[in-house]
Amino acid sequence: xxxxxxxxxxxxxxxxxxxxxxxxxxxxxxxxxxxxxxxxxxxxxxxxxxxxxxxxxxxxxxxxxxxxxxxxxxxxxxxxxxxxxxxxxxxxxxxxxxxxxxxxxxxxxxxxxxxxxxxxxx
Amino acid sequence: xxxxxxxxxxxxxxxxxxxxxxxxxxxxxxxxxxxxxxxxxxxxxxxxxxxxxxxxxxxxxxxxxxxxxxxxxxxxxxxxxxxxxxxxxxxxxxxxxxxxxxxxxxxxxxxxxxxxxxxxxxxxxxxxxxxxxxxxxxxxxxxxxxx
Numbered sequence: 001x002x003x004x005x006x007x008x009x010x011x012x013x014x015x016x017x018x019x020x021x022x023x024x025x026x027x028x029x030x031x032x033x034x035x036x037x038x039x040x041x042x043x044x045x046x047x048x049x050x051x052x053x054x055x056x057x058x059x060x061x062x063x064x065x066x067x068x069x070x071x072x073x074x075x076x077x078x079x080x081x082x083x084x085x086x087x088x089x090x091x092x093x094x095x096x097x098x099x100x101x102x103x104x105x106x107x108x109x110x111x112x113x114x115x116x117x118x119x120x121x122x
Numbered sequence: 123x124x125x126x127x128x129x130x131x132x133x134x135x136x137x138x139x140x141x142x143x144x145x146x147x148x149x150x151x152x153x154x155x156x157x158x159x160x161x162x163x164x165x166x167x168x169x170x171x172x173x174x175x176x177x178x179x180x181x182x183x184x185x186x187x188x189x190x191x192x193x194x195x196x197x198x199x200x201x202x203x204x205x206x207x208x209x210x211x212x213x214x215x216x217x218x219x220x221x222x223x224x225x226x227x228x229x230x231x232x233x234x235x236x237x238x239x240x241x242x243x244x245x246x247x248x249x250x251x252x253x254x255x256x257x258x259x260x261x262x263x264x265x266x267x268x269x
Contacts, residue, residue, distance in 0.1 A: 033220075
């Protein structure tokens, strides 16, 4: 039971964030790329004003796994870097906080592209 | 018969098949929710293994990115995405898929301008606007001493 509740919270909140994205795909002309950009920028804003961290406290991975969580992580990184390094932290914080995710995505994608064969177009 | 553009729009809307939102949205919810629940499961696993909360969260992201690239390479992810829509787009696995998929597809156009450049065709804008938003936010909290 102790494990079940956090899983359920993550499922519900993460699912809701995805469902909202689907509403935008179905009812507006927003392309998937635009939705991703909007989610990240929205995450920075909500993270910056302190709302998103509360959602993370509640939903855990349900809030950190969607791309809004990535945006919120950028804001958090900048805040910590500014507190530590001042003005220079404005520039370093975002990349520092997202380094692991972006580094992994770049390197794994390169390896994946080298190892696997593209699917047939047919 | 002559129609005004509005009339024509109304008619074509009536005639075109309903977009399957009644099915798309629950599927996005279900599969996106499952991806996040998987992330939470990993989170609990890593924290039980002794990782601190922030480190565990990073490890979850890296794990999901790895899994997504693997499934993209095996051509499984794109098949799930066909039914899941935003359910596989919005989680960080969608970001990884948006890098791995064009990297693989455009390998045939060369390793530099094919694989290397096309990898960022969607991830690029996300990073550009995400980082820029974070820098604006940083400037604001620096100027108003909100940190």
